[in-house]
Amino acid sequence: MSGSPASGRVCIALDFPTRGEVVAAARRFAPRVGWLKIGLEAFVAEGPALVREIAELGPRVFLDLKFHDIPNTVGRAVAAAGRSGADLVNVHAAGGRAMLQAARDAAASLERRPRVIAVTLLTSIDARALADLPMAGHPEGIARRLAHLARECGLDGVVCSPEDLVGIREACGADFLTVVPGIRPSGSAAGDQKRTASPGEAIRRGAGLLVIGRPVTAAPDPEASLEGILLEIESALRT
16 A cells, blocks of 8 residues: 555654654554654654654654744744754644744745644544633634634645534635544544544545544554555545
8 A cells, every 4th residue: 555645645643752662653654654743742852853863764744843932933943843854844823824924934935845734723622622712613613714814824734623624625725735633443542532533534524634643553453453544545535
């Protein structure tokens, strides 16, 4: 399945606490997928050198740090992320127009430009969790509004829940990248994710890139789990 359309739609989340675990998992899955994700825990522990090391294995690197700060700080952070070798970086859409534009401009200033995407709502935020926050509306409507803002600001796409895909596609078009966590194959535990979907469901709703962690990395047989996911994606792409 390596090099197939399905493999290019999968990003394995290397959510481990130590460099050794991250690198071992990266080497294990690099031949099978198009993307690998480095998250906050590993980056804080190991720094930009880890991004460069993982990038050398072949798949593109999604550096998932979800920047959210004043525009100048976020712009500099995005530039630093791009220089580290990341192909994709993200910021919080709720940081506002000026911050999103600063992120866009910082990426564009680099010789090797990473794509910049905006996080709409975390997949752990459902309607009940939203009630505790100063945001009025339903999760899907809020995600759609934030995605539209990100597109207006010239970003390349968004991170969104599978449940938000249809509305975001309607608002932002088919060329707008949708990076989708919360992917749970049939029989997988949801964990701390609230708004989830199967790989096939997400692809049929318009997902561009599926971020998958524990259903593969914590599976009794990770290779078999990944193979099943790739076959499901292939089937969805044909329908």
